[in-house]
Amino acid sequence: MPRTSLDRxxxxxxxxxxxxxxxxxxxxxSGYEHATVDDISQAAGYSKGAYYFHFSTKDDILLELLRVWxxxxxxxxxxxxxxxxxxxxxxxxxxxNFMSYADVxxxxxxxxxxxxxxxxxxxxxxxxxxxxxxxxxxxxxTFATAASAGVMQLQSAEDAAAVALAxxxxxxxxxxxxxxxxxxxxxxxxxxxxLAPLEAAAASEGRQAAAR
Amino acid sequence: MPRTSLDRxxxxxxxxxxxxxxxxxxxxxSGYEHATVDDISQAAGYSKGAYYFHFSTKDDILLELLRVWxxxxxxxxxxxxxxxxxxxxxxxxxxxNFMSYADVxxxxxxxxxxxxxxxxxxxxxxxxxxxxxxxxxxxxxTFATAASAGVMQLQSAEDAAAVALAxxxxxxxxxxxxxxxxxxxxxxxxxxxxLAPLEAAAASEGRQAAAR
Numbered sequence: 001m002p003r004t005s006l007d008r009x010x011x012x013x014x015x016x017x018x019x020x021x022x023x024x025x026x027x028x029x030s031g032y033e034h035a036t037v038d039d040i041s042q043a044a045g046y047s048k049g050a051y052y053f054h055f056s057t058k059d060d061i062l063l064e065l066l067r068v069w070x071x072x073x074x075x076x077x078x079x080x081x082x083x084x085x086x087x088x089x090x091x092x093x094x095x096x097n098f099m100s101y102a103d104v105x106x107x108x109x110x111x112x113x114x115x116x117x118x119x120x121x122x123x124x125x126x127x128x129x130x131x132x133x134x135x136x137x138x139x140x141x142t143f144a145t146a147a148s149a150g151v152m153q154l155q156s157a158e159d160a161a162a163v164a165l166a167x168x169x170x171x172x173x174x175x176x177x178x179x180x181x182x183x184x185x186x187x188x189x190x191x192x193x194x195l196a197p198l199e200a201a202a203a204s205e206g207r208q209a210a211a212r
Numbered sequence: 213m214p215r216t217s218l219d220r221x222x223x224x225x226x227x228x229x230x231x232x233x234x235x236x237x238x239x240x241x242s243g244y245e246h247a248t249v250d251d252i253s254q255a256a257g258y259s260k261g262a263y264y265f266h267f268s269t270k271d272d273i274l275l276e277l278l279r280v281w282x283x284x285x286x287x288x289x290x291x292x293x294x295x296x297x298x299x300x301x302x303x304x305x306x307x308x309n310f311m312s313y314a315d316v317x318x319x320x321x322x323x324x325x326x327x328x329x330x331x332x333x334x335x336x337x338x339x340x341x342x343x344x345x346x347x348x349x350x351x352x353x354t355f356a357t358a359a360s361a362g363v364m365q366l367q368s369a370e371d372a373a374a375v376a377l378a379x380x381x382x383x384x385x386x387x388x389x390x391x392x393x394x395x396x397x398x399x400x401x402x403x404x405x406x407l408a409p410l411e412a413a414a415a416s417e418g419r420q421a422a423a424r
Contacts, residue, residue, distance in 0.1 A: 028331075029331070029332075030332070031245065031328055031331070031332065033243065033245035033246065034245065109331055112324065112327050112328045112331065113328065115324050115385055115388060115389050116243055116324045116325065116328055118388075118389040118390075119240075119241070119243070119321055119324065119388060119389060120241075120242070120243065125389060125390060128389060129389075129390070132386075153409075153412065154409075155408050155409075155412070156405065159397075159401070159404070159405035159408075160405065162397055162402070162405060163379060163402070163405050163406055165382065165386075166378070166379045166381075166382030166383050166385075166386065166402070167375060167378045167379055167382055168382065169378075169381065169382035169385040169386070170377065170378030170379055170380065170381035170382035170383075170385075171378050171382075173327055173378075173381040173382075173385070174344075174377075174378065174381070176327060176330075176331060177327050177330040177331060177337060177340060177341075178330075178337060178341070185371075185374055189371070190374070190375070190378070192371070193368065193371035193372065193374060193375045194375055196367050196371075197365075197366075197367075197409035197410045197412075198409045200365065200367070200409075
C-alpha cells in the first residue's frame, strides 16, 4: 500500500475521533438540541464538509457516542464476571468502575442527553434498551456468582442487579448536576453502601452457622 | 368582595393551572428545548397574552413545575417520618410513594428535562440542590429512626439515604425511557429490593441475640 494512502486513512480516523470528542464536549455542556453540526465541526477544527464525510446527520454522531459509551461500560462490567482471586474485591472493583466517570467527566452530562433523546428517538431508545438488557443480565450473573461464593446473601440476584443499575443511573444524574444535596460519594463509597448490607447478612449467617 | 371579581380570580387560577398542565405534558414529550411559549399556550387553549399574564419567560414555567414536583415529593417523603403503628410498613410505603409516578406519568420525562437544564441554568441547579438536600436529610432521619426501632441494621443511615436517592433518580430514568432491559419493577418491588437486605441483617442479628 502506498504511503500517502495509509496517511490519508490515518488522517480520516483522526478527524473522526476529533469530531466525536467535540460532540461529547458540546452535548455535555450546551446539550444535544442546542449544539449544531456547525458547532461540532468548528469545535473539532474542521469544515462542515469533513463532518458530512463521516456522519450523515446530527443524530448519527449521537448514536456513535451511544455506541462508545455502551461498549465501554460493557467491557468494564464484564470484568466483574471473572472472580478468580478474591470474589469480593473483584465485584467491588467492577461495580465501582461501572459507576465511575472520573476519566471522562463529560459522560454523565451526555447520559442526560441520551435519556432525553430516547423519549423522542426510537433508535436511541432501541439501542439503550439493548445495552441495559445486557448489563442487567451481566449484573444478575455477577451477583449470583458472588452469592454462590458466599460473599453475600441475596433474596434475588435479579433485584440486586436492578438496584445496582438504578444506582448507576441515579449516581450519573448526581454527578451531572453537581451532587445536589450533599458532598459527592465516590463510586467506591456508593458500591460499599450498596453491597455492605448484602455482605453483612452473609457474614451474620456465617457466624450463626459457626456457632451451631 | 363583588362576585365578578371573585370569578375573575378563579378564572385566573384555572388558566394558570391549565398552562402548567400543558407545559408538563409538552416538556415530557417534545422536551423543554423544543416546546415554545406558543405551543404551551395553544395546548392549554389560550393566547400567548394569557401566558405572559402569568409567566414572564419559558424558564418561569419550568421553575414552577420544579416547585410543584419538589414540594409534592417532600410531602410524600415526610410521611415516612411518622413511624407510629408499624415502622417497617410506614417506611416501605413512604419510600414506594416517593419512587412512584403512576398518578402523573409525565413526571419522569420532565425530570430528565430538569436535570438537563440544571447543567445550563443556575436557578434550576440551585433549586434542585436545595430539594435534594432536604430529601437527603429526611431520608437519613427516616433510616436512622427505622434502625433505632430495630427494623433494620445500618452501617450508615446517610449512605442508605444516598443509595435510596440514587435509586429514585435511576428508577425515574427507567420509567421515562421505558424500563430498558427488562420488565418494569413496581415502586414497591424496588423498595423491597432496597430494604430487604437491611432488614435481613437486623433479623439475623435478632436470631443470634435470641440464641445467646
